[in-house]
Amino acid sequence: MTRHSLNRMTPYMFIAPAALVMILALFYPIAYMVWGSFRDWDPSQSLSETEFVGLANYIKLLGDAAFHESFRVTLVFAFTVVSVEMVLGVGLALLLDRNIRGMSVLRTLFILPMMIAPVVVGLVWRYMFHATYGTFNRFLESIGLPRVDWLGQNPLLSVIIADTWQWTPFIFILSLAALQSLPRSALEAARIDGATAWQQIWFIKLPLMMPVLIVTMLLRLIDAFKVLEVILVLTGGGPGLSTEILALRIARTAREFRELGEAAAMSNYLLMLLMLLTLGMFAFTRWQDARAQRLRPAAEEEE
Amino acid sequence: MPEIRLERLVKRYGDVEVLHGIDLQLADNEFTVLVGPSGCGKSTTLRMIAGLEDVSEGEIWVDGRPVSHLEPKDRDLAMVFQDYALYPHMNVAQNISFALRLARRSRAEIDAKVREVAEMVGLTDFLHRKPGALSGGQRQRVATARALAKDSAIFLFDEPLSNLDAKLRGQMRAELALMSQSVQKNMIYVTHDQIEAMTLADRIVVMHGGYIQQQGTPRDLFERPVNKFVAGFLGMPPMNFLAGDIEVVGDDVFVAGAAFRIRLSDARAAAARKHSSRAVTLGIRPSDLKYDPDAEAGSALKLNVEVSEYVGAQSVLLCRCGPERATVELSSETPMALGATLTFAVNPDRVHLFNRGTEVAL
Ligand SMILES: Nc1ncnc2c1ncn2[C@@H]1O[C@H](COP(=O)(O)OP(=O)(O)OP(=O)(O)O)[C@@H](O)[C@H]1O
Ligand SMILES: [Mg+2]
Numbered sequence: 001m002t003r004h005s006l007n008r009m010t011p012y013m014f015i016a017p018a019a020l021v022m023i024l025a026l027f028y029p030i031a032y033m034v035w036g037s038f039r040d041w042d043p044s045q046s047l048s049e050t051e052f053v054g055l056a057n058y059i060k061l062l063g064d065a066a067f068h069e070s071f072r073v074t075l076v077f078a079f080t081v082v083s084v085e086m087v088l089g090v091g092l093a094l095l096l097d098r099n100i101r102g103m104s105v106l107r108t109l110f111i112l113p114m115m116i117a118p119v120v121v122g123l124v125w126r127y128m129f130h131a132t133y134g135t136f137n138r139f140l141e142s143i144g145l146p147r148v149d150w151l152g153q154n155p156l157l158s159v160i161i162a163d164t165w166q167w168t169p170f171i172f173i174l175s176l177a178a179l180q181s182l183p184r185s186a187l188e189a190a191r192i193d194g195a196t197a198w199q200q201i202w203f204i205k206l207p208l209m210m211p212v213l214i215v216t217m218l219l220r221l222i223d224a225f226k227v228l229e230v231i232l233v234l235t236g237g238g239p240g241l242s243t244e245i246l247a248l249r250i251a252r253t254a255r256e257f258r259e260l261g262e263a264a265a266m267s268n269y270l271l272m273l274l275m276l277l278t279l280g281m282f283a284f285t286r287w288q289d290a291r292a293q294r295l296r297p298a299a300e301e302e303e
Numbered sequence: 304m305p306e307i308r309l310e311r312l313v314k315r316y317g318d319v320e321v322l323h324g325i326d327l328q329l330a331d332n333e334f335t336v337l338v339g340p341s342g343c344g345k346s347t348t349l350r351m352i353a354g355l356e357d358v359s360e361g362e363i364w365v366d367g368r369p370v371s372h373l374e375p376k377d378r379d380l381a382m383v384f385q386d387y388a389l390y391p392h393m394n395v396a397q398n399i400s401f402a403l404r405l406a407r408r409s410r411a412e413i414d415a416k417v418r419e420v421a422e423m424v425g426l427t428d429f430l431h432r433k434p435g436a437l438s439g440g441q442r443q444r445v446a447t448a449r450a451l452a453k454d455s456a457i458f459l460f461d462e463p464l465s466n467l468d469a470k471l472r473g474q475m476r477a478e479l480a481l482m483s484q485s486v487q488k489n490m491i492y493v494t495h496d497q498i499e500a501m502t503l504a505d506r507i508v509v510m511h512g513g514y515i516q517q518q519g520t521p522r523d524l525f526e527r528p529v530n531k532f533v534a535g536f537l538g539m540p541p542m543n544f545l546a547g548d549i550e551v552v553g554d555d556v557f558v559a560g561a562a563f564r565i566r567l568s569d570a571r572a573a574a575a576r577k578h579s580s581r582a583v584t585l586g587i588r589p590s591d592l593k594y595d596p597d598a599e600a601g602s603a604l605k606l607n608v609e610v611s612e613y614v615g616a617q618s619v620l621l622c623r624c625g626p627e628r629a630t631v632e633l634s635s636e637t638p639m640a641l642g643a644t645l646t647f648a649v650n651p652d653r654v655h656l657f658n659r660g661t662e663v664a665l
Contacts, residue, residue, distance in 0.1 A: 183386075183388065183391070185384045185385075185386050185387075185388035186388045186389065186390055186391070188355050188375075188382075188384070188388065189382070189384060189388040189389075189390070189449075190390070190401070191354075191355070191374070191375045191376060192353060192354075192355075192375045192376065192380065192381065192382050193376070193401050193402035193405060193449075193453070194376040194402050194405045194406060195376070195401075195405055196376075199405060203401075204390060207392045208391065208392055210392075
């Protein structure tokens, strides 16, 4: 081997160990899951003993009402929480983007929910939602309103409230960072041009924050599709199938129904959905970069 | 075309006072330039007029009306920022028309106005570009066009040319001078570039350390600076300062320093006689020093050339005058060797005298 080609190999040799770990840790489990999804697989069997069934698991799921319901609940949950969190998070950021004394303390307080372990969040909210002892119902009673059976009658609403409480701060801090990196003089120019506070938000701040907001939203959406702990602790998926999001359904299929192949197929459906979202995100940032690239040389040619 | 008056304007950031009572009156259609070294409070003054900074004390009057409590949008002014402050997500036409659209003008009126100002600054071909796809000079034009489109009575500039390269800056400066003649507005222009100040201004206001040092026409300030700071700030190369003592010998008054003794003209002599202390600083602009080997000792400086900077037809010589330094200009054709001692004639009517302690002109 010539010195030259050795030199060219060097970088690859350096990344080889990391690449190996990646392949083992990341691709092996995924490949295992994809492989398993084509098999009729009981947890007591090892994968090699199982029978190959082709796309049977996938096809069965397409006609499975419980899976449909779970899919629907997941979509409703994910899109609702992300919409509500976006509105609240961006709104709070717009409100708190000013330099008043004590604001930094307030900002720190706002992001506390995000730092709490989801299981703990679930437990705390379960207590607060409790029909008789819960904070909410005691409050409702004290102001003379009837109690609400939060987890029994409004389970989806309850988990949406808990998730919103936990994850609005995520959107809040990213929006705040985006706001604070906006060109200050452009906002001053808008004030001189006659824009009211609302017009500044609508015509200047939001459009300029949009790239960050879109990426934030996609990140949150991907996360919301995989939500598990809070709902597991709060409602366990019930009552009935009312809050059985996909992650829960997958866990139950695997452990209660002992259908590992079907659970793997379900995971793959979720994976495909998330990959579509991720690709969407990449496509969006690529498109933005490309647009910036395309316009820059044009400017440099002139003058 | 309002009359603007700043009355004892004070600005504090916390405990730090950065402007100490600015009094200034700006007449109709005047092009006023605030000039001074970095950090002297020019931008702060301008931003207080614009309403972007709160006034700590004092008042801003526009046509006899106090305005310091008004929002920027209610002050009827337009501003060009140092970094242009364009709206990055809007194209040139949208940038220019933003104020008009907020004011709910009619479509036709907006289109006409955009075309008119774009024509004025030469942007007609770029109306659909975003600012990110424009060069520095083009962005500067968009910023100017956007301010022009507003048709407000007061026009504020905060170092609008300082981000451009030297050649483009000269070109834009000429364009601005042309524009200021054709649009009748009150313009207030901040810069730390004294050439911009001298060429553009009807009135220059020199600031330093949060105080106004002097104001007046460029010629006033150049010929009759009230203190050493103003004298040294305006003019390129800057004025030479040499320490000296006043000596009265019969009818004649001399300023004598370590390596010179210059007789003052009658007018200067009268001022020097009245002066209580003898210690002065003599100020002579390089342009008032002419190379003249035959100059008589009472009106000449003998300078020892240390460095020669060739800048074309003229060379700038950095010289020694006794223990001090002085700068002179010399035609590049004059034969001259480094280390040589040359004699320069002083124009006695154009020397400046400053109290050495207070630095105020005599
Ligand atoms: N937000 C602030 N907080 C505290 N001090 C400030 C603030 N803004 C400006 N200053 C101080 O006020 C003084 C005047 O600032 P200003 O921006 O008006 O200077 P300038 O004359 O425009 O200088 P330059 O030519 O560098 O732009 C400076 O000493 C600066 O440090
Ligand atoms: Mg400034």
